[in-house]
Amino acid sequence: MSGIKLKHDGWLVIADGEKALFLRNEGDEVYPNLEVFRELEHANPPDREQSADKPGRLSNGGNGTHRSSVQETDWHRVEKQRFAKEVADRLHKRALNGRFSQLVVVAPPTVLGDMRKEWNKTVRERIVAEVAKDLTHHPVHEIEKLVLN
Numbered sequence: 001m002s003g004i005k006l007k008h009d010g011w012l013v014i015a016d017g018e019k020a021l022f023l024r025n026e027g028d029e030v031y032p033n034l035e036v037f038r039e040l041e042h043a044n045p046p047d048r049e050q051s052a053d054k055p056g057r058l059s060n061g062g063n064g065t066h067r068s069s070v071q072e073t074d075w076h077r078v079e080k081q082r083f084a085k086e087v088a089d090r091l092h093k094r095a096l097n098g099r100f101s102q103l104v105v106v107a108p109p110t111v112l113g114d115m116r117k118e119w120n121k122t123v124r125e126r127i128v129a130e131v132a133k134d135l136t137h138h139p140v141h142e143i144e145k146l147v148l149n
Helices: 075-096 109-118 140-148
Strands: 011-015 019-025 034-041 057-060 066-069 103-106 127-131
Touching (some): 011 075, 011 140, 019 140, 034 075, 034 140, 075 109
Parallel strands (some): 103 127
Antiparallel strands (some): 011 019, 019 034, 057 066
């Protein structure tokens, strides 16, 4: 039981870096009734399918005796960051248009952190709660119980 209260027409966004659900509270603070009004999905295959090369290697000095590997870019993680930015941008546009006055954001800790970096003042002012969990694959009635009761 989280104790988070979301007014009528308040928004709840559930995201995991590949999927985002936008829900609106059609009920009230006491009897929430979440309805999905938008769903975004972002194709993001595992990193092994996105990267083609082995990690690079560097030599130390002219004699070439010391070699170390160079960290390869994690393209899967980059795409999650890109998707978090896309979700944050959508929230910004909707906040500027006055589409919501309250927002609850639920996402795994790393995705939540990525989204926080992208939120501007307009969105931040409307956030009433952040929950660091992955609930994208839960049915709406469970999300209501886990987040709003």
